[in-house]
Amino acid sequence: MIPIYEQGQGKGIGHGLDSFIARFDAICKEHIQKKRAKAFAFIFYDFVDQDLRQILKDQGVFAKLDRLSGSDLSIFYLHTGTRHAIQRFNTAFLEKLGVDGATPPCVVFFRLNGDKFEDIAVAQLDNADLIHGFNELYRVIESYIKSGSSRAGEGLRALRWLKSGGGFIAIEVFRAALKKAFEMLF
Numbered sequence: 415m416i417p418i419y420e421q422g423q424g425k426g427i428g429h430g431l432d433s434f435i436a437r438f439d440a441i442c443k444e445h446i447q448k449k450r451a452k453a454f455a456f457i458f459y460d461f462v463d464q465d466l467r468q469i470l471k472d473q474g475v476f477a478k479l480d481r482l483s484g485s486d487l488s489i490f491y492l493h494t495g496t497r498h499a500i501q502r503f504n505t506a507f508l509e510k511l512g513v514d515g516a517t518p519p520c521v522v523f524f525r526l527n528g529d530k531f532e533d534i535a536v537a538q539l540d541n542a543d544l545i546h547g548f549n550e551l552y553r554v555i556e557s558y559i560k561s562g563s564s565r566a567g568e569g570l571r572a573l574r575w576l577k578s579g580g581g582f583i584a585i586e587v588f589r590a591a592l593k594k595a596f597e598m599l600f
Contacts, residue, residue, distance in 0.1 A: 523558050
């Protein structure tokens, strides 16, 4: 679990927006080289959704998801203060990945192959409430790790899995799209 903060470096874990944008491809490659990850994911949610926000802020939840992802998956999630900014970012990012049919809350999974992102898949989350939200998020991540692919949601009836139309996206295009989306925020 790797948080991305609106300003600064966070509190020992995670990245500030600027450092994340500048180093995103290096971060992914480093995680693969050091065997910290085989694939990657972003958790997207509406920042006014207090339940899912509270789920991700909980240290126990963070620890459980971090242990689950282990060396199989690096999970990034965004922290920002303004509703409008994150909505614009979510829209731009999901469109650039070719998964504009997805709406937060969702999890975007992808793999890095050389300089290209491949196997982009989105798990659309249905339960953002405190009672069911963590279990659904945990099951989605667990299912992806166990299957190792976008077929992860086959055993989860309540989830809607979307596949990116592009199949792969060049890392430079991805980073440029990410930078453009962040520029739109501020």
